[in-house]
Amino acid sequence: MIIATLIIGVIGLYLSFVMMKTGWVRGILVTVFGIVMLGSLYLVNANDRSHFGMKKQTTTTTHVIYSASPNKALPMLLRQDVGTSGKRQVYIYKLSEKGKTTHTQADYLVTNHVAKTSKKTATLKTVKTEWVYQNDFYRAFFSNQNNHKLVKASNTITIPNAWANLTTAQAKALGKQLKQAQNPSAADKAKMAAAVQQAVMAARMKNPQMTAAQQQQVIAKAQAQLKQQAIKAAIKAVTAK
Structure with a gap:
């Protein structure tokens, strides 16, 4: 109008x-x-x-988010620098387990904070302040221009303790390390076998009547623990650089 x-x-x-x-x-x-x-x-x-005819409006939304990694055994939140200063980042995640990755808004008016939780669910809480029109008259008069113009926004991303928080470069380096770990050396294989055997012996000492099925459960658990330890060591290695 x-x-x-x-x-x-x-x-x-x-x-x-x-x-x-x-x-x-x-x-x-x-x-x-x-x-x-x-x-x-x-x-x-x-x-x-x-912002004549407008007012500030603050809204709060909370969404469940999912790991950006396609590997369920390695859940992670990724981040990417915005600009060259390294002071601002966008965080990469999914809105559904099988969905495509998305990211927080790439805007210098947006701040991000990451926290850890003992819960198993990751969440994204966004507090956004925008300019909106005071009423329908002003909205129509100014043809809806500048409506929902961002004033500021803050994201609080809460991820489980088991999640890794990595840069995209660190995630690539981690992927290479884990790929190399799929072909362990003879010495590494011997160490893993010894660790599994030690776990089986410890379990037998507690339960001398252990069945073959129970022994397989112990072996599977020990192997899973060794895999998690290897992943943690690889994450520590890439984040230390």
């Missing part, structure tokens, strides 16, 4: 100033359309610079 008002003011001023003969009617019309044009320009500027 403000654009239409501005156009009417410009056209009316042109027609009355150029097309009409000198007289009191012309003077009145020039004054009226001049005020309409200048008033429209002023209101457009006031809306753009001072």
Whole structure:
């Protein structure tokens, strides 16, 4: 509506100033359309610079998020620097287990904080402050321009203790290390076998009547623990660089 008002003011001023003969009617019309044009320009500027007709609105939303890693055994939250200063980052995650990765808003008005929790679910809590119109009249008058313009936003990402928080570069380095670990040396294989055997012996001492099925459970548990230890060691290695 403000654009239409501005156009009417410009056209009316042109027609009355150029097309009409000198007289009191012309003077009145020039004054009226001049005020309409200048008033429209002023209101457009006031809306753009001072948010005339608008108010600040703060909303809080919380979403469950999922690991950015396709490997369920290695859940992680990824981060990527914004710009070259290294002071701002976007965080990469998923909104569903099988969905595509997404990230927090890449804007210098957005701040991010990561916290750990003993819970098994990761969440993203966003507190956002925006400029919105005071009522439908102002929204229609300014053609919805600048509506929901961001003032500031803060994200609190809470991830389980088991999750890793890595940069994209660290995640790539971790992937290479884990790929290499899939082909262990003879010495590493011997260490793993000895550790599994030690776990079986300890379990037998506690339960001499252990069945073959129970022994397999002990072996599987020991192997899973060794795998987790290897992953933790690899994460520690890439984050130490």
